[in-house]
Amino acid sequence: MKSFDxxxxxxxxxxxxxxxxxxxxxxxxxxCIYNGIYxxxxxxxxxxxxxxxxxxxxxxxxxxxxxxxxGGCFADEYHWRDGIGDKSKRKKMINTNWGGVTEDxxxxxxxxxxxxxxxxxxxYIAGNVGSGTVHELSEWIEYITSDCVSPAADxxxxxxxxxxxxxxxxxxxxxxxxxxxxxxxxxxxxxxxQFQSFCKDHSGNHLxxxxxxxxxxxxxxxxxxxxxxRNPANMWTAxxxxxxxxxxxxxxxxxxxxxxxxxxxxxxxxxxxxTDELITRNKEIMNRYDPEGKIALIVDEWGxxxxxxxxxxxxxxxxxxxxxxxxxxxxxxxxxNRHCDRVKMxxxxxxxxVLQAIILTEGEKMIKTPTYHVFDLFKEHQxxxxxxxxxxxxxxxxxxxxxxxxSSASVKDGxxxxxxxxxxxxxxxxxxxxxxxxxxxxxxxRILTGEVHSHNDFDxxxxxxxxxxxxxxxxxxxxxxxxACSVVEVTVK
Numbered sequence: 001m002k003s004f005d006x007x008x009x010x011x012x013x014x015x016x017x018x019x020x021x022x023x024x025x026x027x028x029x030x031x032c033i034y035n036g037i038y039x040x041x042x043x044x045x046x047x048x049x050x051x052x053x054x055x056x057x058x059x060x061x062x063x064x065x066x067x068x069x070x071g072g073c074f075a076d077e078y079h080w081r082d083g084i085g086d087k088s089k090r091k092k093m094i095n096t097n098w099g100g101v102t103e104d105x106x107x108x109x110x111x112x113x114x115x116x117x118x119x120x121x122x123x124y125i126a127g128n129v130g131s132g133t134v135h136e137l138s139e140w141i142e143y144i145t146s147d148c149v150s151p152a153a154d155x156x157x158x159x160x161x162x163x164x165x166x167x168x169x170x171x172x173x174x175x176x177x178x179x180x181x182x183x184x185x186x187x188x189x190x191x192x193x194q195f196q197s198f199c200k201d202h203s204g205n206h207l208x209x210x211x212x213x214x215x216x217x218x219x220x221x222x223x224x225x226x227x228x229x230r231n232p233a234n235m236w237t238a239x240x241x242x243x244x245x246x247x248x249x250x251x252x253x254x255x256x257x258x259x260x261x262x263x264x265x266x267x268x269x270x271x272x273x274x275t276d277e278l279i280t281r282n283k284e285i286m287n288r289y290d291p292e293g294k295i296a297l298i299v300d301e302w303g304x305x306x307x308x309x310x311x312x313x314x315x316x317x318x319x320x321x322x323x324x325x326x327x328x329x330x331x332x333x334x335x336x337n338r339h340c341d342r343v344k345m346x347x348x349x350x351x352x353x354v355l356q357a358i359i360l361t362e363g364e365k366m367i368k369t370p371t372y373h374v375f376d377l378f379k380e381h382q383x384x385x386x387x388x389x390x391x392x393x394x395x396x397x398x399x400x401x402x403x404x405x406x407s408s409a410s411v412k413d414g415x416x417x418x419x420x421x422x423x424x425x426x427x428x429x430x431x432x433x434x435x436x437x438x439x440x441x442x443x444x445x446r447i448l449t450g451e452v453h454s455h456n457d458f459d460x461x462x463x464x465x466x467x468x469x470x471x472x473x474x475x476x477x478x479x480x481x482x483x484a485c486s487v488v489e490v491t492v493k
Contacts, residue, residue, distance in 0.1 A: 005434075007389075007390045007436070008418065008435050010416065011438075013385045014385075014387060015341035016340060017384050018383070022063070022375060024066070025072070026069045027069070028103060028107075029071070029072060032352050032357075033107050035353075036354075037052060037115065038107045048114075051111070056118045058359060058372070065121055067119070067121050068126060070126065071097075071126055075127070075130075075173075075174045076179065077131050079128065079132065080109055082105045083111075084108050085159050087106045092105065099313050099314075110160070122169060123169070124345075125167060125171065127195070127199070129176060129180060130174075130179070130180040130181040134198050138198040138199060145165065145205040146164055164203055167207065168207070169210065170199060170207045170208065170210065171212070171300070172209060172211055172212065173188070173195070177212070177215055180212065186228070189228035192212070193229075196209050208240065209237070209239050210242055211237075211238040215245075219282065226241075229241075239295065240295060240297065241296075241297065242301075243297055244302070245278055245302055246302065246303060247271045247332075248304075249267045249270070249271045254307050255306055255307065257309070258455065266400055267400065269331070269400075270402055275331075276335050279299075286342065293341065299336065299347070302347070303350075304319075304328055304355065307319070318354065321356065321369035321456075322370060322464075323370050323448075323451065326448055327487065329356070329374040330406060333374070333378050338386065356371055362458050365461075373448045373466050377419060377446060377466065377487055380412070380417040381408070381419065383412060385412065387411055389407055391433075392405075404423055405429060405431075405482075406423060414493070417492075419488070419490075420488050422483065424484050430481050431478070433477065436476075440493075444468075445470065445488055447467055447469035447488045447489075449485060449486035450463070450464050478490065
């Protein structure tokens, strides 16, 4: 057993944790939408207008705050008019990015907005810049949000929606340095400013506009974008810039989701912990141009990416999910919490049946992955105030950055939430945490733990699950033991 001192000072507030930091990403990729979230109205699987009821309930359970759609790379070949109106007459297309399968567009704008209403989350739409037009995106915004008499709004009414929806988050393109057009930063900056100029606020709706930011550590992209985001009147033209970073140590050999060694586990965690440096360096660039912090950093694609499961379409990116993924999620969310002064949204990729999914489905069966349970453990951080949280630590891998303990803490409505992960696969951690600036009288805890390869499948869907756990407070000092390979939520009142 290893012993660590910890200190939390609730009087030292580091920033506000937007609920959107716990966001998700859904793309027309593999079985994320079709045979995942959406099964069609004629399916024997219980559904609401084709949307699976059990998935809606699972999303609501973790207080899912925001959902990004329709991509991803798919966004920059998606033409929204193909996905509205009579489903029998909707145009079919080939999904050239993901598996070359036929996309029948039966899940479009109305279905997505209904999904968000059912879940109670904010919609985040990624607009088509790569193959679309300014006029097309402008009309989409009008179709969704305008209550006026106009061709687009009247078309929405004819398609069954009288009142407009609210749309807060709009991405102007996706990965425009890659699949979204292979642009350089200077060229994209001009394209962004042109497109965003015609994305208007209608009928009391106000758009939060997000420009395409860098891939990983392309700090030059961030530098150029921040230089260019102001208009001639010196006003910011964006509310945020995106950041994409997948925890992939080797793009040529991603490894297997279930079969991995301890060394591979440590190399992966080293990559995950690089997220902290990545955000720190991007913040430094942003701070030079925007010291007031008006432009948010939006980490709208993150997570693990392994080789696809044997026997599945390689373009569908289907992978299993173990306690290793749970540790990755806990480290990442703790990092986002600690950087909440600039990070205002994050969206794990992807929500169902793709990459580091929180839900897997097979016909009528549905399972919650270990990553899902981490989002359940962390959900009370949403809209809390991130407070100072320090602890002793030790590195668990020579030559790599793999701290044993990851943590963050927040306070909301007189309740403190502490989340911690023990990343060691062998050693228990005994934590002695002094709490200052908060009248800590009682503590309760929940835990997710298991052997690092442990996972849920359709025969044993509850192998990895959350259990109640013991924590105690004496004279303002919290005592708790973290088993090896575990994630814990502590609630202090």
